[in-house]
Amino acid sequence: xxxxxxxxxxxxxxxLRGRLLPNQSLAELTWFRVGGPAQVLFMPEDEADxxxxxxxxxxxxxxxxxxxxxxxxxxxxxxxxxxxRLGRGFNEVKVESASRVRAGTAxxxxxxxxxAQEAAIAGLAFFRGIPGAVGxxxxxxxxxxxxxxxxxxxxxxxxxxxxxxxVFSNGDMHYTYRHCGAPxxxxxTGALFQGAPGDPVAIAAEMDKITxxxxxxxxxxxxxxxxxxxxxxxxxxxQLIDAAGCRGFKIGDAQVSQMHCNFLINLGSASxxxxxxxxxxxxxxxxxxxxxxxxxxxxxxxxxxxA
Ligand SMILES: Cc1cc2nc3c(=O)[nH]c(=O)nc-3n(C[C@H](O)[C@H](O)[C@H](O)COP(=O)(O)OP(=O)(O)OC[C@H]3O[C@@H](n4cnc5c(N)ncnc54)[C@H](O)[C@@H]3O)c2cc1C
Numbered sequence: 001x002x003x004x005x006x007x008x009x010x011x012x013x014x015x016l017r018g019r020l021l022p023n024q025s026l027a028e029l030t031w032f033r034v035g036g037p038a039q040v041l042f043m044p045e046d047e048a049d050x051x052x053x054x055x056x057x058x059x060x061x062x063x064x065x066x067x068x069x070x071x072x073x074x075x076x077x078x079x080x081x082x083x084x085r086l087g088r089g090f091n092e093v094k095v096e097s098a099s100r101v102r103a104g105t106a107x108x109x110x111x112x113x114x115x116a117q118e119a120a121i122a123g124l125a126f127f128r129g130i131p132g133a134v135g136x137x138x139x140x141x142x143x144x145x146x147x148x149x150x151x152x153x154x155x156x157x158x159x160x161x162x163x164x165x166x167v168f169s170n171g172d173m174h175y176t177y178r179h180c181g182a183p184x185x186x187x188x189t190g191a192l193f194q195g196a197p198g199d200p201v202a203i204a205a206e207m208d209k210i211t212x213x214x215x216x217x218x219x220x221x222x223x224x225x226x227x228x229x230x231x232x233x234x235x236x237x238x239q240l241i242d243a244a245g246c247r248g249f250k251i252g253d254a255q256v257s258q259m260h261c262n263f264l265i266n267l268g269s270a271s272x273x274x275x276x277x278x279x280x281x282x283x284x285x286x287x288x289x290x291x292x293x294x295x296x297x298x299x300x301x302x303x304x305x306x307a
């Protein structure tokens with residue numbers, strides 16, 4: 001449990017509209033279903049409320065934003081400071097022209113792909129396979145099946161730590177593979193995507209193919225965080241992990257997936273420490289076996305539980 005700082009924050013922010021909750025469990029907000037609480041969980045009503053909050057939040061209080069938690073390990077000791085989760089107020093998706101879709105950052109990626117398909121916009125079907133929301137896709141440069149967020153983004157909006165609203169062009173995002181070079185403090189609030197006029201039947205077929213392929217090759221019904229490590233240049237992470245003998249390897253209730261060995265799974269009662277230790281052990285074995293150092297793709301937030 002963290003000290004309850006909500007009353008003092010509220011005193012500082014009389015016009016705040018969103019909800020502030022002390023010591024709020026985060027495990028249910030992540031795919032892995034592990035981890036401790038947020039010292040404070042804040043759910044802003046809209047972008048103006050988020051900006052007001054950040055402007056009035058004392059500078060020494062750390063801020064972490066989470067999306068749908070599909071690429072996250074929350075450590076067992078929880079997350080000090082404020083964790084922000086966007087919901088209502090950030091969940092509108094709108095077709096803007098024959099080839100453009102605008103979406104709030106709480107919109108699940110799958111809804112972006114569906115809105116595009118219904119409007120006969122091609123080029124956004126890849127979002128069908130990414131189980132996060134738009135904010136996570138912007139930050140992670142999420143991608144699948146040969147396309148990534150960078151290929152579809154026109155611009156993103158966000159709010160910085162001082163509460164200023166900023167707009168980032170595609171170039172301003174400095175995208176590389178599963179990485180966004182926009183300042184770390186930015187909380188994205190919306191995005192404008194560009195596709196191209198297409199055939200809705202063909203787009204629907206492409207989306208169905210993506211669904212089938214994922215069901216056949218990934219443990220998508222498990223408690224997981226998707227690909228654990230980035231593919232090193234010229235290699236597939238899963239092949240290096242397999243070659244190091246780690247397929248199915250377990251620590252506590254955390255396991256390297258038998259189905260796709262770049263996925264780690266919580267079999268039921270794993271702790272965040274079990275999952276992270278399993279990941280670090282895999283990294284060590286791959287390094288010993290192939291000389292390649294795997295880099296975490298999954299984001300790890302918060303602190304370990306005190307011993
Ligand atoms: C079964 C499975 C399959 C997956 N397949 C793929 C895949 O094919 N391709 C792929 O790219 N990923 C894949 N992933 C990983 C994950 O879905 C993506 O990284 C996704 O983009 C994360 O979005 P999220 O909303 O869940 O973000 P979270 O996991 O909640 O957060 C991820 C990161 O984004 C940041 N973030 C979230 N929202 C915002 C915001 N509004 N502003 C600023 N930063 C923000 C967080 O701080 C964190 O650093 C998969 C995951 C699972 C569980």
